[in-house]
Amino acid sequence: MLKGIVYAMIAMGAMIMVTNIWRYDFLVRRSEDVLSSENPRGRFWVNLAFLLLIFFLIGYLGIAVFGKPDLLVGGVLFGGSVFVAIIITLIVHLMDTVKARSIDIVETLIDVIEARDPNLNGHSRYVQNLTVCFFKHIPSEMKEEISPVSMEYAALLHDVGKLGIPESILNKPGKLDKEEWEVMKEHPRKGVRILMKLKSFAHVLPWIEYHHERMDGKGYYGIPGGQIPFSSRVIAVADTYAAITMVRSYKPARSHEDAIRILQDVAGTQLDRDLVDIFCRIPKEELQGCVPENVDVESIF
Numbered sequence: 001m002l003k004g005i006v007y008a009m010i011a012m013g014a015m016i017m018v019t020n021i022w023r024y025d026f027l028v029r030r031s032e033d034v035l036s037s038e039n040p041r042g043r044f045w046v047n048l049a050f051l052l053l054i055f056f057l058i059g060y061l062g063i064a065v066f067g068k069p070d071l072l073v074g075g076v077l078f079g080g081s082v083f084v085a086i087i088i089t090l091i092v093h094l095m096d097t098v099k100a101r102s103i104d105i106v107e108t109l110i111d112v113i114e115a116r117d118p119n120l121n122g123h124s125r126y127v128q129n130l131t132v133c134f135f136k137h138i139p140s141e142m143k144e145e146i147s148p149v150s151m152e153y154a155a156l157l158h159d160v161g162k163l164g165i166p167e168s169i170l171n172k173p174g175k176l177d178k179e180e181w182e183v184m185k186e187h188p189r190k191g192v193r194i195l196m197k198l199k200s201f202a203h204v205l206p207w208i209e210y211h212h213e214r215m216d217g218k219g220y221y222g223i224p225g226g227q228i229p230f231s232s233r234v235i236a237v238a239d240t241y242a243a244i245t246m247v248r249s250y251k252p253a254r255s256h257e258d259a260i261r262i263l264q265d266v267a268g269t270q271l272d273r274d275l276v277d278i279f280c281r282i283p284k285e286e287l288q289g290c291v292p293e294n295v296d297v298e299s300i301f
C-alpha cells in the first residue's frame, strides 16, 4: 500500500517535471526579448529555476537507475516538482509585469514625441510596422539571431531622442539651416541617453544610435558602413521608405513606386544594398497594411 503511494507520488512528480521542462524552455525563449532580457531580477529567477530543474531531474534519474524509493524520497521528489512549477509560474508572472510596464513607458514616450512634432505623427508606429514586416522577409541566416521583439521596439523608439530637440527646430516649416541641422543630428545620441536607464533596452541602444549612418560613411556620426549594426541598417531602410511616403510640413507624400525608385538609387551609398533588394521585393499590399490609421499618406497607394 505504502509502496503504491510512493510510486504514485514519483509518477505524478515526474509528469509535473516533464511539464516544467517544457515551460522552462518557453520561459527562456520569452526572456530573450528586449523587454525582459536585461532585467536582473528576472535573470536571477530564471537561473534559480534552471538550478532547481537540474537538481530534481538528477533526483528522478537517480531513482530510475539506482532507486529503492521510500516515502521520504517520494515526498521530496513530488514536492520538488510542485515547487519548481510554482517558481516557473511566478517568473512568468514577473516577466509579464515587467513587460507590461515597459510597454506602458514606451507607449507614453511615443505619444509625447508625436505630440511635440506634427511631422512625426504616426511615423514611429509606421516605421515599427514596416520593420516588423520587413524583418519577416529577411532570410534567417542574415538576421544574426536578433530577436524580432527587440527589432520591433528599437524601430518604434528610433526617434525617441527628438524629445531633446527644441520644438522650433522640430516644427520648422521649411528646411533647417546649418546650425539647426547640427542640433537635429544629435537626436540618435539623445535617444540613447533617454533610454539608458531602462536596462531592458541596453542591447538595442547602438541600433538606435546609428540609425542615420550611411554605408558610404557619410552619415550623422561618420561611422563606416561595415561598422553599422545590422539592425540599424534594417531600421534605416524602413525609416527612409516611411519618410518618403509620408506627408511632412515641408513636403508632400510620394508614391510607393517613387519610394522604391529612390531606395534603389541610394542602395550601396546610403542604405545597405542587400537589404534594399529584399525590401523592394515585398508586395505593395503588405507595405500598405503597415500604415497606421493616423498617418497621412494620401494618394501613395
Ligand SMILES: [Fe+2]
Pocket (backbone or CB within 6 Å): 158, 159, 187, 211, 212
Ligand atoms: Fe531619426
